[in-house]
Amino acid sequence: MVGRIPIEDVTPAVSCGRHLAKAVVGEVVPVSATSYREGHDALGVNVVWQGPDGEPRPFTRLRAGEPGTDRWHGAIRPDATGRWTFAVEAWGDPYLTWWNAVTKKIDAGQGTEDLANDLAEGVEILRIAAAGVPPERRPELDAAGEALADKDRALFERVSPALGLRELLWDHPVREFVSRSATYGIWVDRKLANFSAWYEFFPRSEGAVIAADGAPVKHGTFATATERLPAVAAMGFDILYLPPVHPIGRVNRKGRNNALVAGPTDVGSPWAIGSAEGGHDTIHPELGTEEDFQTFIKAAAEVGLEVAMDLALQCAPDHPWVTAHPEWFTVRPDGQIAYAENPPKKYQDIYPINFDKDPAGIRAEVLRVVLHWVSLGVKIFRVDNPHTKPVNFWEWLIWQVKKVDPDVLFLAEAFTRPAMMHGLGKIGFTQSYTYFTWRTTAWEMRQYCEQLIEASDYMRPNFWPNTPDILHETLQHGGPPMFKLRAVLASMLTPSWGMYAGYELFEHLPRPGAEEYLDNEKFQLRPRDWSGAERAGRSLAPYLTRLNQIRRENPALHWLRNLRFHDVDNGALLCWSKRDPETGNTVLVICTFDSAHQQWGNTTLDMPALGFDWHERFTVRDQLTGATYDWGQHNAVLLDPYLEPAHIFTVHRQA
Structure with missing residues (x-):
C-alpha cells in the first residue's frame, strides 16, 4: 500500500x-529510491539503518539525482560483519518549502507586506525545528525567529538569519507526513570477501618425486608443501586454495590423463x-594427520596466507557414506549406483549424492562436516559444482554455518547458465567463478563486466585465467604475452582474482582434443622446479608480484562498482578506469587482447569519471615501467605485447 508519500524502487534490494x-566492512554502499509528492512542496528523503547489534546508525539524508527523475541517492558504510537492515523514509520538508517560496518571492520583487504570512510561518517552523537541533545550536534558531518577527527591521535583515540555516536544517530537518518503505537486508562480510588474490596448488605435488615415466616415487605432504608457502605469499596472494585433501577412493580410480584404468x-x-581410510571429515593419510593440517594452516597464516578448503559433495564408490547410507544415492534400473556424468564425459570414480533422498539426514551430515573444518581453522570454502545440487540446500547450509561463524566465506565454482550463477550469488555464496576465461575480445569483456556491475549487489565475481580443469586455447597458443595480458585483465578488472599453479611457468600443453592440461595434476603428481625456472628467467612470478603489489597500493582497485570503461578506436584494445572517491586514487588501464602484434589506438576518455573537467590535462605514471606522460581526453597509445601488453597508469592532477 502506498504511504502518504510514495517510495519506490529501493536499492540495494535483491x-x-x-x-x-x-557488502564488506568499510564499503560505501549506495542507497537509492524513487520518491515524489503532490504539488510544489519540498520533499526530503533519508535512510534509516542499523547494524547486527540493533543500534540505529546516524541520520543519513539522500540527495536528489538528475532533475525530473525523482530519484534520490545516498550511501551508508557498515562497520561490522553480520546482518544489517535499512529502510528509506520520505517526508515533507516545511523549512525547505518555506526557503524556496521566500527566495522566489524576494527575487520577484515582492516586499514585506506580500511576505507577511510567510514571515509568520517561518517563525513557527523555526520554533518547531529548535527541538530537533543540537542544544548548542538552538540560540541560532531563536535569534533567526526573533528577526523574522521583528517588524522594525528591513525585509532583508528579517529573513537573512533564517535563510542561512539551510545547512543546519538539512542535517536536522523538520519532518512531516513521514512515510517509510519496507525494510531491506544487507549481509556484511569481512574485507577479504570482496578484495582477494587466490592461488591454487595441490599439496601432494609439493615435495613429490616422480620417475622418468611419470610414476610417483614420493608423495608430497603438508610438511613439504609448507616449504612453498613463503613463495606464494611473496607473490602477493592472500588466499591459498587446496583441492580436496581427503582419502581418495580406490574403486574405479582414474589413471594418469584420465585413463579409465x-x-x-x-x-x-x-x-x-572417500575410501576405507575415511571420508569428508578425514585427511588423506599420505598428506599427513589432522594435526599436520592445522600446523600447515598456522604456517600459512604466519606468512599472510589464509587457507581455503575444497567442499566437493560427492563420493568415491568406497566412501563410508555409500555403505552407511545407500539411500543417499540414485540406483539405476540394473541395480547399480549411478556414477557422475556430464555427457559425453563420464566420471566412473564418483557417485553423486541425491539430495532428495533423506534431505534431513544429508543436511545434518554435511553441516557436521563443514563445522568440523571450521573448528580446525578453515574459514573459506571453494565449493565444487554447486549448480549440480539443490539451491535451497546451499541457502540453508550457508546461513547455518554463518550463524556459528559469520566470517566463513564460500566461493561458488559454477560455470553454468547465468540464471543459476546469479541465483547462487543471491542465496548467499560470497564469491562466484565467472565466464572470464571465455571472454577473449575487448568488446566481449567490456559487455560482460558491465553486466557484472549491474549484479554487484549480490554477486561478487572472481576472475581466473586458468584452473586444473580449464586451459583455454588462448593460453595454449598465445605464448608468454598472453599469460601476461590475461593476468592484467583478471587482476585489474575485478577486486578478486585467482590462478592455478603452473601459470607462472607458462604451462600450456593441452591434452589432445580437450580444454585441459596434458599430464593433468588432477590425476597425477606434478612437482615443479620453481627456483630453477626463476633462476633461468622463465617465470612470470615477478610480474604477478608487481600486479598484486599495484592492487594493494591502490584503493581504487579494491572495488567493482567504480569500474568505468572508456572508448578507444581499436577493437583489439580495452580501456578502463577505477576511482576511489574518498582518496581520489585513480587507476587507468589500457590492455591489448592481441598477444602477437603491436596495436595502436586513440582514446576518448570520460574525463569526469577520472575526476577532471573535459578540457583539463593530467599526468599518468605507468606502474609497470615507471614512465610518465602528459594526457588529456584524447591520447594515442601503442602496445607491444612482447614488451608490455598493458599500461597500468595512476592518474595525478598537475600542479
Whole structure:
C-alpha cells in the first residue's frame, strides 16, 4: 500500500528484498529510491539503518539525482560483519518549502507586506525545528525567529538569519507526513570477501618425486608443501586454495590423463573422495594427520596466507557414506549406483549424492562436516559444482554455518547458465567463478563486466585465467604475452582474482582434443622446479608480484562498482578506469587482447569519471615501467605485447 508519500524502487534490494544484498566492512554502499509528492512542496528523503547489534546508525539524508527523475541517492558504510537492515523514509520538508517560496518571492520583487504570512510561518517552523537541533545550536534558531518577527527591521535583515540555516536544517530537518518503505537486508562480510588474490596448488605435488615415466616415487605432504608457502605469499596472494585433501577412493580410480584404468601406483583424483581410510571429515593419510593440517594452516597464516578448503559433495564408490547410507544415492534400473556424468564425459570414480533422498539426514551430515573444518581453522570454502545440487540446500547450509561463524566465506565454482550463477550469488555464496576465461575480445569483456556491475549487489565475481580443469586455447597458443595480458585483465578488472599453479611457468600443453592440461595434476603428481625456472628467467612470478603489489597500493582497485570503461578506436584494445572517491586514487588501464602484434589506438576518455573537467590535462605514471606522460581526453597509445601488453597508469592532477 502506498504511504502518504510514495517510495519506490529501493536499492540495494535483491529479488524485491527476498534475499540479502552484499557488502564488506568499510564499503560505501549506495542507497537509492524513487520518491515524489503532490504539488510544489519540498520533499526530503533519508535512510534509516542499523547494524547486527540493533543500534540505529546516524541520520543519513539522500540527495536528489538528475532533475525530473525523482530519484534520490545516498550511501551508508557498515562497520561490522553480520546482518544489517535499512529502510528509506520520505517526508515533507516545511523549512525547505518555506526557503524556496521566500527566495522566489524576494527575487520577484515582492516586499514585506506580500511576505507577511510567510514571515509568520517561518517563525513557527523555526520554533518547531529548535527541538530537533543540537542544544548548542538552538540560540541560532531563536535569534533567526526573533528577526523574522521583528517588524522594525528591513525585509532583508528579517529573513537573512533564517535563510542561512539551510545547512543546519538539512542535517536536522523538520519532518512531516513521514512515510517509510519496507525494510531491506544487507549481509556484511569481512574485507577479504570482496578484495582477494587466490592461488591454487595441490599439496601432494609439493615435495613429490616422480620417475622418468611419470610414476610417483614420493608423495608430497603438508610438511613439504609448507616449504612453498613463503613463495606464494611473496607473490602477493592472500588466499591459498587446496583441492580436496581427503582419502581418495580406490574403486574405479582414474589413471594418469584420465585413463579409465589406474596403474598400481596411480594416485587418483582428489575429487573422488572417500575410501576405507575415511571420508569428508578425514585427511588423506599420505598428506599427513589432522594435526599436520592445522600446523600447515598456522604456517600459512604466519606468512599472510589464509587457507581455503575444497567442499566437493560427492563420493568415491568406497566412501563410508555409500555403505552407511545407500539411500543417499540414485540406483539405476540394473541395480547399480549411478556414477557422475556430464555427457559425453563420464566420471566412473564418483557417485553423486541425491539430495532428495533423506534431505534431513544429508543436511545434518554435511553441516557436521563443514563445522568440523571450521573448528580446525578453515574459514573459506571453494565449493565444487554447486549448480549440480539443490539451491535451497546451499541457502540453508550457508546461513547455518554463518550463524556459528559469520566470517566463513564460500566461493561458488559454477560455470553454468547465468540464471543459476546469479541465483547462487543471491542465496548467499560470497564469491562466484565467472565466464572470464571465455571472454577473449575487448568488446566481449567490456559487455560482460558491465553486466557484472549491474549484479554487484549480490554477486561478487572472481576472475581466473586458468584452473586444473580449464586451459583455454588462448593460453595454449598465445605464448608468454598472453599469460601476461590475461593476468592484467583478471587482476585489474575485478577486486578478486585467482590462478592455478603452473601459470607462472607458462604451462600450456593441452591434452589432445580437450580444454585441459596434458599430464593433468588432477590425476597425477606434478612437482615443479620453481627456483630453477626463476633462476633461468622463465617465470612470470615477478610480474604477478608487481600486479598484486599495484592492487594493494591502490584503493581504487579494491572495488567493482567504480569500474568505468572508456572508448578507444581499436577493437583489439580495452580501456578502463577505477576511482576511489574518498582518496581520489585513480587507476587507468589500457590492455591489448592481441598477444602477437603491436596495436595502436586513440582514446576518448570520460574525463569526469577520472575526476577532471573535459578540457583539463593530467599526468599518468605507468606502474609497470615507471614512465610518465602528459594526457588529456584524447591520447594515442601503442602496445607491444612482447614488451608490455598493458599500461597500468595512476592518474595525478598537475600542479
